[in-house]
Amino acid sequence: SIMRTPRVRCSVVARGGKGGGKGGKGGAATQQVSDFITTREADYSQWYLDVIAAGDLVDASPTRGCMVIKPPGMAIWERLRDELDTRIKDREVQSAYFPLLIPVSFLSKEAEHVEGFAKECAVVTHHRLRAVPGGQGVEPDPAAELEEPLIVRPTSETIIWHMFGKWINSYRDLPLKVNQWANVLRWEMRTRPFLRSAEFLWQEGHTAHATGEEADEFARDILDMYAEVCEEILALPVVRGSKSPTERFAGAEETYTIEGLMQNGWALQCGTAHFLGQNFAKAFDVEFQPAEGPRELVWATSWGVTTRLLGALVMVHSDDAGLVLPPRIAPMQVVLMPFFAKDPEDQAKVDAYTGQLRDALRKRGVRTHTDTRSHLRPGAKYFEWERKGVPLRVDIGPRDIAAGETKMSRRVDSSKLPLALGDVDAAAETIAAELESIQKGLLENARARMAATTYEVDTYGEMAERLNAGDEQSSGFFLVPWADNADNEGKIKEETKATLRCFPFAEQARAEGKKCFFSGEPATHMALFARAY
Secondary structure (H helix, E strand, C coil): CCCCCCCCCEEEECCCECCCCCCECCCCCEEEECCCCCCCCCCHHHHHHHHHHHCCCEEECCCCCCEEECHHHHHHHHHHHHHHHHHHHHCCCEECCCCCEEEHHHHCCCHHHHHHHHHHCEEEEECCEEECCCCCCEEECHHHEEEEEEEECCCCHHHHHHHHHHHCCEHHHCCEEEEEEEEEECCCCCCECCCECCEEEEEEEEEEECCHHHHHHHHHHHHHHHHHHHHHCCCCCCEEEECCHHHCCCCCCEEEEEEEECCCCCEEEEEEEEEEECHHHHHCCCEEECCCCCCEECEEEEEEEECHHHHHHHHHHCECCECCCCCCCCCCCEEEEECCCCCHHHHHHHHHHHHHHHHHHHHCCCCEEECCCCCCCHHHHHHHHHHCCCCEEEEECHHHHHHCEEEEEECCCCCEEEEECCCHHHHHHHHHHHHHHHHHHHHHHHHHHHHHCEEECCCHHHHHHHHCCCCHHHCCEEEEEECCCHHHHHHHHHHHCCEEEEEEHHHHHHHCCCECCCCCCECCEEEEEECEC
């Protein structure tokens, strides 16, 4: 048996709210959390916070509503960023960067946009501070008030479209496609690491096109790209669809979304692509001269994913022992654990083989770490790597070298598989193949869980009864025939806390001839409802 040695205590910001589990008491106090991980069954919300703390992903920030992403968390985001950036550039999108501060007048140019973001904006009113007269501390200098206040970007459509107006003149300038990796600020009072914070990291893409058909097609293609990354890299299955008018992005004609389902049956919006029509072109007077005829307004898209995807990654795959990471996104895929030998000759053999295996794995692109810390017992090391979600651990000791075989330990199910050590290249191939097997298995398990918790119900009463039962086993996706009506959508949200997540693309043909499960009117769509983060 292995003795589990407690690690140093770490802190996370524990926020209140139901949040898909039993939640907390509310407030924003910083809690000291030990290595003990609350079970999912006992309190899903606290389990999520505990897993993030044990995985060393984030820490509390002295700035209310913001988080510090620690190196292990940032390493995951960087891998996701690199995967996305390659695919974005493959679509001939160029990188750019736009100012963090935006004139407040820009936001008011597009009416729906200002209404959607006004309550979330942080405003800069002065350009310097001064010492408090006769006291301590600093305050805004009254003489330094700005002529026009600036907002800290909640999103960049307005300033980007101002610049597009300078850059676009002719059809030869189209399509214009840019993307930026940046931070944004949307004021949040109730936060949860990765899922909802005042400041977060994201990519935001913006394009201008000569026709609406081309713009809409590009937005849909971007949504498919997001879905592929979620499924192929994060092993996270998603439903692709369009948002209802109520849930659309402010100023968009269509919002396309990918929706994931967490282990507790709550949904999470994992990415969106918006077909903006000509709304922003009108607001910022962005026209182009076609090959023939009068000048025309351009057509637009915007699209983005955020660090929220890291929260989805945690909630879809992790377990009561800690973080579980799919190999393709894991910053560290394999940890080699050389055991220390009393005999110097045996130690030399262990060190030599470990180094050879490490090099063979790295040549195959396997991200490998060798844990040579001598001040920790093996049990403490096992415990740490388990909590941090490393997909595979390989132990290498004198007896293993002599026997020509050791064990690979899989994080996902704690199973141990034999690994022949004789041929180091063959051993590396076996490990690489096992990583792919783990990746495939995680996606299959998540798909099976989504299928098992996607319900088709005949009546609204049946859905409401399940959702209001207070039992997480009753939560999930509810696929229903729906007559689009914003008032009815609001009533359902008020009574069940469920929202209309999307109209799934793959299901819309089934709406014909059906009656709405809520109003009894002829269905206009097949809709997916769920409680959501």
